[in-house]
Every structure is written in structure tokens, then in C-alpha cells.
Amino acid sequence: MTAPVRFPRFFVTNPSPCPYLPGKSERKVFTELSGPHTDELNDALGRIGFRRSQNVAYRPSCLDCKACVSVRVVVDEFQPNSTQRKLLRRNQDIVVEACEPWATEEQFSLLQKYLSKRHPGGGMTEMDEMDYSDMIEQSPVKSYVIEYREPTVDGVKGRLVGACLTDQQGDGLSMIYSFFDADHPDRAGLGNFIIMDHILRARKAGLPFVYLGYWVNGSSRMEYKVRFQPLEQLGPDGWRRFNPKANLKKTI
Structure with a gap:
């Protein structure tokens, strides 16, 4: 990332049932969107596959599945x-x-x-x-x-x-x-x-x-x-x- 922001801290959710594929579980990695350069951080994360939900950016990090692209x-x-x-x-x-x-x-x-x-x-x-x-x-x-x-x-x-x-x-x-x-x-x-x-x-x-x-x-x-x-x-x-x-x- 080239955005002038501190490197964010990332967290991982516990596995839960996948809403798209029966029998699969989903897990997400996420970080908080905050600070004076939030737009730049969101842009940088968006280019590597993250999505925004309120003040959180997340992407799939599933253990046994790579179906989400x-x-x-x-x-x-x-x-x-x-x-x-x-x-x-x-x-x-x-x-x-x-x-x-x-x-x-x-x-x-x-x-x-x-x-x-x-x-x-x-x-x-x-x-x-x-x-x-x-x-x-x-x-x-x-x-x-x-x-x-x-x-x-x-x-x-x-x-x-x-x-x-x-x-x-x-x-x-x-x-x-x-x-x-x-x-x-x-x-x-x-x-x-x-x-x-x-x-x-x-x-x-x-x-x-x-x-x-x-x-x-x-x-x-x-x-x-x-x-x-x-x-x-x-x-x-x-x-x-x-x-x-x-x-x-x-x-x-």
C-alpha cells in the first residue's frame, strides 16, 4: 500500500455457516477503518479484495474454500x-x-x-x-x-x-x-x-x-x-x- 496511513491491525472471525455454499463454512479477516486517511486506506484495501461494511473492511479467509473471488x-x-x-x-x-x-x-x-x-x-x-x-x-x-x-x-x-x-x-x-x-x-x-x-x-x-x-x-x-x-x-x-x-x- 502507498497510502500515508499506519499499517492496520487485522483480526479473524470464527468460522460460521457459509451463506452461499451449503456445507461450507466462512471465515473473514477484517480491520477497522478509522483515522485521518480512511479514504486512502479503504482504496488500498479495495484494490486487494476487501469490501466495506460500515467502519470495517473485510475479505474472505476461509480454511477449506477459495470460491469467493x-x-x-x-x-x-x-x-x-x-x-x-x-x-x-x-x-x-x-x-x-x-x-x-x-x-x-x-x-x-x-x-x-x-x-x-x-x-x-x-x-x-x-x-x-x-x-x-x-x-x-x-x-x-x-x-x-x-x-x-x-x-x-x-x-x-x-x-x-x-x-x-x-x-x-x-x-x-x-x-x-x-x-x-x-x-x-x-x-x-x-x-x-x-x-x-x-x-x-x-x-x-x-x-x-x-x-x-x-x-x-x-x-x-x-x-x-x-x-x-x-x-x-x-x-x-x-x-x-x-x-x-x-x-x-x-x-x-
């Missing part, structure tokens, strides 16, 4: 395919606004609806409004809540249909957590639209990457990430182009 979209080379172009046209009327990281009841209500549809029984379903506020507002780095709304009518803001907690790093946008109306009758594919919007926003800002978190080999819940090519994955030799077919082989 950090991935990022190469912004300048991304060209939407025909399906993605249709999705962009279909949602071109959506009003997008980058807001300060402040939790609202409207966001929390949408999150609850999203979790009950897409992740019933998951750990996040137990979140209350205070937990959600902590997730959004306890950010020691430059963060936004990017809101996606239906068109404004008669000066009244349209209904919230999607949101993403996003960090702006030195080399890209890091999508910390996104959620959306998964039951919307006229806007299928909102999750993919939110990712494409981040790619376009990063391109406009001159940022080379959009960080999508971890791709998990063997987890169908993560397959959507390979649709956004070209994609890079982080391996022992640094960031390399991600070939989905090559990664179909068993790695756990």
Missing part, C-alpha cells in the same frame, strides 16, 4: 449487449439521484420488500430501522445512496424502485449493497439496470472500474455478475481478465 467491471471497454441496451431504453425515464448517505423510511420499506422476495430467511431479514440506519450512515469514507425513482409527476417525486449504497474510491465505484422492487410489473431487470447505471456513471466521472464484490463459484445467486464484460478477477498474480468458462471448473 473479487470482480470488477472494466468501464471504458464495457459495451452493453442487445438485452442490456433494451433494458436501458426501457428504463430511460427512471430518475436517478446521488444522495448523501442518510437512511429514510422509504428506503427501509423497499429493502424489506426486496429481502422478503429475494432473500427470505437470510440474516439481513432481521434488520430493524436502526440496523439499516447504521448500515447507511456509519460510513467513514465518501459514500452515496443512489436512488432510482419513477418519473416525477406534477412536481412530486416518483415512487422509489431501487437504491444502492455506493462508495467512491480513487479508481472506481464500489457497489456496497443494492436493492430494488423485484415485483415491479413493468420493470423487470432493475438490478441489472442499477449495475449498468453505475458503469455509465463511472465512465462519466473518468473512473476505470466498478467493483461488484465477490463472485462465488458454484453459487447461482452470483451468476448475474458475469453478464457485465469485460470483467476482471483478483487472483494470486493480481487482477486478470475473468473468463467464465474457465472458471466453471471446480475450485473448492
Whole structure:
């Protein structure tokens, strides 16, 4: 790391059941994000596969599994395919606004609806409004809540249909957590639209990457990430182009 920060202290969690692969356990290494150079530290850790959760940066450190791989979209080379172009046209009327990281009841209500549809029984379903506020507002780095709304009518803001907690790093946008109306009758594919919007926003800002978190080999819940090519994955030799077919082989 080249950031002018003291070397952080790292800790390791106890093993717990993996939320992605049945029969596996997960373990994480983490450190606190604090001090006057937190943005620089978060940038440096992000480049080596760490993710942020509130004031903590973490990455997998599992004993018997290497399925989780950090991935990022190469912004300048991304060209939407025909399906993605249709999705962009279909949602071109959506009003997008980058807001300060402040939790609202409207966001929390949408999150609850999203979790009950897409992740019933998951750990996040137990979140209350205070937990959600902590997730959004306890950010020691430059963060936004990017809101996606239906068109404004008669000066009244349209209904919230999607949101993403996003960090702006030195080399890209890091999508910390996104959620959306998964039951919307006229806007299928909102999750993919939110990712494409981040790619376009990063391109406009001159940022080379959009960080999508971890791709998990063997987890169908993560397959959507390979649709956004070209994609890079982080391996022992640094960031390399991600070939989905090559990664179909068993790695756990």
C-alpha cells in the first residue's frame, strides 16, 4: 500500500455457516477503518479484495474454500449487449439521484420488500430501522445512496424502485449493497439496470472500474455478475481478465 496511513491491525472471525455454499463454512479477516486517511486506506484495501461494511473492511479467509473471488467491471471497454441496451431504453425515464448517505423510511420499506422476495430467511431479514440506519450512515469514507425513482409527476417525486449504497474510491465505484422492487410489473431487470447505471456513471466521472464484490463459484445467486464484460478477477498474480468458462471448473 502507498497510502500515508499506519499499517492496520487485522483480526479473524470464527468460522460460521457459509451463506452461499451449503456445507461450507466462512471465515473473514477484517480491520477497522478509522483515522485521518480512511479514504486512502479503504482504496488500498479495495484494490486487494476487501469490501466495506460500515467502519470495517473485510475479505474472505476461509480454511477449506477459495470460491469467493473479487470482480470488477472494466468501464471504458464495457459495451452493453442487445438485452442490456433494451433494458436501458426501457428504463430511460427512471430518475436517478446521488444522495448523501442518510437512511429514510422509504428506503427501509423497499429493502424489506426486496429481502422478503429475494432473500427470505437470510440474516439481513432481521434488520430493524436502526440496523439499516447504521448500515447507511456509519460510513467513514465518501459514500452515496443512489436512488432510482419513477418519473416525477406534477412536481412530486416518483415512487422509489431501487437504491444502492455506493462508495467512491480513487479508481472506481464500489457497489456496497443494492436493492430494488423485484415485483415491479413493468420493470423487470432493475438490478441489472442499477449495475449498468453505475458503469455509465463511472465512465462519466473518468473512473476505470466498478467493483461488484465477490463472485462465488458454484453459487447461482452470483451468476448475474458475469453478464457485465469485460470483467476482471483478483487472483494470486493480481487482477486478470475473468473468463467464465474457465472458471466453471471446480475450485473448492
